[in-house]
Amino acid sequence: MAIWADTVALSRMQFALTAIFHMLWPVLTTGMAIYLVVVEGLWLRTKNPDYYRHARFWSKLYVLNFGIGVASGLPMEFQFGTNWAPFSEAVGDFFGSILGFEGAMAFMLEAGFLGIMLFGWGRVHPVIHYFSTIMVAFGANLSTFWILVANSWLQTPAGGELVNGKFIVDDYFQAILNPFMFISVSHMFFATLETSLFVIGGISAWYILNHRHPEFFARSLKIAVAVAIAVTPLQIYIGHLSAEQVAHYQPTKLAAMEAKWETSPAGQPADWSLVALPNNKLERNDWEISIPNGLGYILEFKKNLSEPVLGLKEWQPDDRPEMVGLVYYSFRIMSGIGFFLAGLMGVSVIQWLRGKFAPEAIAHQKWLLRTWLLAAPLGYIAVESGWIVRCVGRQPWVVYGQIRTAEGVSNLPASEVLTSLLVFAAVYTTLFICALFFGSRIIRQGPNLELPVPGIENQPAVETEPAKFIPDQRPIEAQQ
Amino acid sequence: MENLEHFLTQVWFVILALFLFLYVMLDGFDLGVGILSLTSSDEERRSILMTSLGNVWDANETWLVLMGGALFGAFPLAYGTILNALYIPIFGMIFGLIFRAVAFEFREHSTNKVFWNLAFGVGSFTAALFQGFALGSVLEGIAVDEAGHFVGSIWDWLDWRSLLVALTLIQGYVLIGSTYLILKTDGELQNTHYRTAKLAAITTLIGAVLITIVTPVVYENARAKLFHQPEVYIFALIPALGIVLVGLLLRSLNRKAEVTPLIWTILLFLLTFVGLGLVVFPYIIPPDITIYQAAAAPSALVFMIIFIGFLIPIMLFYNIYNYIVFRGKVSGVHYTE
Numbered sequence: 100m101a102i103w104a105d106t107v108a109l110s111r112m113q114f115a116l117t118a119i120f121h122m123l124w125p126v127l128t129t130g131m132a133i134y135l136v137v138v139e140g141l142w143l144r145t146k147n148p149d150y151y152r153h154a155r156f157w158s159k160l161y162v163l164n165f166g167i168g169v170a171s172g173l174p175m176e177f178q179f180g181t182n183w184a185p186f187s188e189a190v191g192d193f194f195g196s197i198l199g200f201e202g203a204m205a206f207m208l209e210a211g212f213l214g215i216m217l218f219g220w221g222r223v224h225p226v227i228h229y230f231s232t233i234m235v236a237f238g239a240n241l242s243t244f245w246i247l248v249a250n251s252w253l254q255t256p257a258g259g260e261l262v263n264g265k266f267i268v269d270d271y272f273q274a275i276l277n278p279f280m281f282i283s284v285s286h287m288f289f290a291t292l293e294t295s296l297f298v299i300g301g302i303s304a305w306y307i308l309n310h311r312h313p314e315f316f317a318r319s320l321k322i323a324v325a326v327a328i329a330v331t332p333l334q335i336y337i338g339h340l341s342a343e344q345v346a347h348y349q350p351t352k353l354a355a356m357e358a359k360w361e362t363s364p365a366g367q368p369a370d371w372s373l374v375a376l377p378n379n380k381l382e383r384n385d386w387e388i389s390i391p392n393g394l395g396y397i398l399e400f401k402k403n404l405s406e407p408v409l410g411l412k413e414w415q416p417d418d419r420p421e422m423v424g425l426v427y428y429s430f431r432i433m434s435g436i437g438f439f440l441a442g443l444m445g446v447s448v449i450q451w452l453r454g455k456f457a458p459e460a461i462a463h464q465k466w467l468l469r470t471w472l473l474a475a476p477l478g479y480i481a482v483e484s485g486w487i488v489r490c491v492g493r494q495p496w497v498v499y500g501q502i503r504t505a506e507g508v509s510n511l512p513a514s515e516v517l518t519s520l521l522v523f524a525a526v527y528t529t530l531f532i533c534a535l536f537f538g539s540r541i542i543r544q545g546p547n548l549e550l551p552v553p554g555i556e557n558q559p560a561v562e563t564e565p566a567k568f569i570p571d572q573r574p575i576e577a578q579q
Numbered sequence: 580m581e582n583l584e585h586f587l588t589q590v591w592f593v594i595l596a597l598f599l600f601l602y603v604m605l606d607g608f609d610l611g612v613g614i615l616s617l618t619s620s621d622e623e624r625r626s627i628l629m630t631s632l633g634n635v636w637d638a639n640e641t642w643l644v645l646m647g648g649a650l651f652g653a654f655p656l657a658y659g660t661i662l663n664a665l666y667i668p669i670f671g672m673i674f675g676l677i678f679r680a681v682a683f684e685f686r687e688h689s690t691n692k693v694f695w696n697l698a699f700g701v702g703s704f705t706a707a708l709f710q711g712f713a714l715g716s717v718l719e720g721i722a723v724d725e726a727g728h729f730v731g732s733i734w735d736w737l738d739w740r741s742l743l744v745a746l747t748l749i750q751g752y753v754l755i756g757s758t759y760l761i762l763k764t765d766g767e768l769q770n771t772h773y774r775t776a777k778l779a780a781i782t783t784l785i786g787a788v789l790i791t792i793v794t795p796v797v798y799e800n801a802r803a804k805l806f807h808q809p810e811v812y813i814f815a816l817i818p819a820l821g822i823v824l825v826g827l828l829l830r831s832l833n834r835k836a837e838v839t840p841l842i843w844t845i846l847l848f849l850l851t852f853v854g855l856g857l858v859v860f861p862y863i864i865p866p867d868i869t870i871y872q873a874a875a876a877p878s879a880l881v882f883m884i885i886f887i888g889f890l891i892p893i894m895l896f897y898n899i900y901n902y903i904v905f906r907g908k909v910s911g912v913h914y915t916e
Contacts, residue, residue: 163684169637170680173673176647180662181669184729187662191655192879196886199648202641203887203894210641211897214634215904222904271882509663515733519670526674530681537688 107508109516110182113523117174118490119483120527124168126482129243130295131161132209132236135216137322139232143225148552149315154232155220156546157299157319160538162217167534169210174523182516186497186507193258193268194249197275201245208238221553240288247287251279254489254499255348261501278348282341289334290485294478296323296330297440301475302542304468307461311545314458320471321456324447331441338437345492346398346408349499351419352492354411355426357394358384361410368392368402374431377423382412420494429484429491436481443474585871587880591653592860592870594891598649600852602642604755604845609639611756613679613703614749615775616696624768625696629683631763631909636683638898640676652883656727656873657863664721664729668709668736675705707752711745712736718744718855719798720866727868740793747786754779755848758840763909776840777832784825787851791818794858800866801858810857817854821847 102108135154142150176198179187215223215231258274259267268274300323303316346353358377363369371393375384395402411419420426450456455464497504612628619625651658662669679702686695719740722731757776761769795802805814828843863870
């Protein structure tokens, strides 16, 4: 069937497009919210106005991303009903409840306190302001938690069973604590933090390279490096745990991640493919470079496998992911970036220890700063690749092993889905270009280092009048 | 056990109605201000209009997200069927809301503000229009099979009756937006919105009267229900009270009161909402599927009450706190720096 007449394919494309676009914004705001808590905390502790101005400067980028995140999050939620009605009906009891929790607990908290965080400087006591910043960060990360609970449950459904096409849950806590949950939540938590750290570090490096406020931005770069010391290696470790879980619970996904067609039996070594050209039709790789005996070392840190690793040919073509090449390369891109960022962190720490981050020396670290600048978008690419591995790799299942993606799709004319898909593509392209444009404008303008620092008693940032104020009768221009 | 199931389902119907009402009231004034921005004569005024929403618009819109999630969890069948049937209005609304949401940020940083002014105003109008179509077609009824799955056509939502509801809803949003701006502005700008509020009060009333007449004339189901004894007295009371409220509203506008117009408008919204709720109940996909048929399993309803129910007062508390922090008039100064 031609793709533009295939409702399933079009609905999948629309969901993928919406998800890939939406992900770009919360991935930054979720991590950056924690960074804002850190700098505002540093300001309250040290009273150094630089930290206050950091909080103000980065929150401008924060709110730009937050706005687009909200706007693109709506179609994510409503698409389950519009395009995946049978799926919604089948899993609503659990999956829908979790989306409800995300709205009530997490997103409402973030949106409710955001106004005070952005505009409340000077309107509320600094402690209440700090509390609001913490609530925004807490809400954002709670969103990660609930969304990953919902997605993990689709990957490893637990806590009930499918009866007459409807998933009946008898133990909600077992469903929440499904096998994938804990590691998936951690992997995503560190992914948002890591992406934000390298964006903040990369932008800081750009300022230092351009000799704009090098001392000011050395602070943010140092915070990024200091947190990355813990985050980058941990993320690689959690990624490894995640791959072990995939091997155990979703063997078809692992086989696609490794473009592995033939089974490797237990007790024997197996090669690990580094680069390959998977061929779906002939069920083999047309071309491949592999590392001898590598698979055992990667999965279990020893030469011989203790459990067999199944190849794709173990399953009927209908029961395994079709886009093997996409999953295979997405996985390699994600892990490659993970190691690269950890390496960059290592080199930066060494330079810092050698005294090269001192205000008079930092601007001379040109190659290091340029690498940081280059690394700024890499976190996004890694996150998107990771989600492609996660969600394309589990196909053809929408609920792994239970409900097929094709069974979950709404009965809609393909032309209608194609139209909405094209509108989404146009709207998102426009928004993406605008976001880059206005984001770079904010960055080029730079921080306002003359910004007055609020004390405990301070003037409101916005002129307000008491309720009994007699209206000013002059023309509006004259009132300013 | 049967009773408990019924009770739980009804509790969720009420919770959803609460979320929907809070959304319609809060994003209602939000969207209304957006629509009114199309009539603003200069950038200064538009800035004040947008600044009056800066700190609340995303919290207001969140009630929609919450409503969507809670409907998905508590009434999965209704969530799937209604959204499936309303494919075009839902995406129309979403595209409107997208442009409106990003306009807040992009306009602030843009040097050529015309495009983003339009994105804000037209986005608000589009979102309100399609919400009205969606509301109208749910009230009219959705074609389903015995299992409750949508079997109608993709254009079912579009006819003169849903257009009437859509236009009335837009007027209602303009009314609540105007009364909000009366509270938040002063001087010439405030005077303008006394006028828009008065105009919108009259057009909303006309729309509401037409809908009240059309509903029993066109729909058999509604007719039977509306004229059933003794409910007929309640249904007769609602439009009567509505006219009293419109009278009070017009009087407060003539007296140039600042707070009471918004209060009367909110009460009007509440009254209309209760009226529509009584017409629809116990159906969630009118005219065939009741809330009991569309409800999730009782365990899911209990589970959701535990996690969402206790949060409702907390959510209300910090949302109200937000309004208290930013109370008072808005001037032309931007909030940010």
